[in-house]
Amino acid sequence: MLRQKTRLSRSFFTREDVLQVSRELLGKYLVTDFGAGRTAGRIVEVEAYRAPDDKASHAYGNRYTERTKVMYALGGHAYVYLCYGIHHLFNVVTGEQGMAHAVLIRALEPADNTALMLRRRRMNKIEPRLTAGPGVLSQALGISREYTGVDLLAPESPIWIENREEPVAAAEIIASPRIGVGYAEECAAWEWRFHLRGNRWVSKQRVS
DNA sequence: CGAATGATCGGCT
DNA sequence: GCCGATCATTCGA
Numbered sequence: 182m183l184r185q186k187t188r189l190s191r192s193f194f195t196r197e198d199v200l201q202v203s204r205e206l207l208g209k210y211l212v213t214d215f216g217a218g219r220t221a222g223r224i225v226e227v228e229a230y231r232a233p234d235d236k237a238s239h240a241y242g243n244r245y246t247e248r249t250k251v252m253y254a255l256g257g258h259a260y261v262y263l264c265y266g267i268h269h270l271f272n273v274v275t276g277e278q279g280m281a282h283a284v285l286i287r288a289l290e291p292a293d294n295t296a297l298m299l300r301r302r303r304m305n306k307i308e309p310r311l312t313a314g315p316g317v318l319s320q321a322l323g324i325s326r327e328y329t330g331v332d333l334l335a336p337e338s339p340i341w342i343e344n345r346e347e348p349v350a351a352a353e354i355i356a357s358p359r360i361g362v363g364y365a366e367e368c369a370a371w372e373w374r375f376h377l378r379g380n381r382w383v384s385k386q387r388v389s
Numbered sequence: 390c391g392a393a394t395g396a397t398c399g400g401c402t
Numbered sequence: 403g404c405c406g407a408t409c410a411t412t413c414g415a
Contacts, residue, residue: 265397266409
């Protein structure tokens with residue numbers, strides 16, 4: 182039976198509950214096509230960032246700067262920023278316009294055109310290092326800061342998210358505290374990181 | 390304008 | 403496991 186590939190709709194992203202949207206992004210496919218070839222990976226790990234009350238969010242307290250302004254866009258836009266001066270981290274903005282929620286995509290299971298992903302990562306062999314981690318998955322898919330603000334629902338968008346009709350059972354989703362947000366005080370304990378149970382492509386938990 | 394600080398990664402020990 | 407890389411962003415002077 183032919184598996185259907187459908188781009189997620191605007192209404193998927195504009196919902197208010199960013200935790201629910203985060204859970205539902207597991208099992209969907211992040212796809213890029215910049216002309217050099219189409220690459221895609223199955224989303225296996227995400228984190229929710231909820232404005233304005235989440236101290237781990239760049240939009241905490243509705244902070245509005247040149248960098249964060251894209252977070253206030255309509256759900257379905259990309260928010261890409263540079264972390265530690267090296268890594269480009271891909272988030273998808275959720276909620277209605279003016280609501281700065283976002284979901285960070287943290288790990289993918291390689292799916293389409295792994296040859297191009299390997300080339301972008303300067304690797305020879307498919308192993309978790311290819312796409313397990315928010316910085317490395319962006320590199321594998323060719324995503325960089327220049328794509329922040331892109332609308333994933335625009336017809337000619339080089340980045341989008343697909344449903345390939347591979348349902349994920351609620352029992353397969355593990356919730357845990359987000360990675361690297363120790364500065365966020367009481368919000369650091371919130372279990373807003375979601376990943377697929379036992380999946381080999383989930384990023385390794387760093388031991389302090 | 391200067392300084393501190395990350396939603397990290399990978400090479401080296 | 404440790405540690406250095408490397409720079410946009412932010413904030414305060």
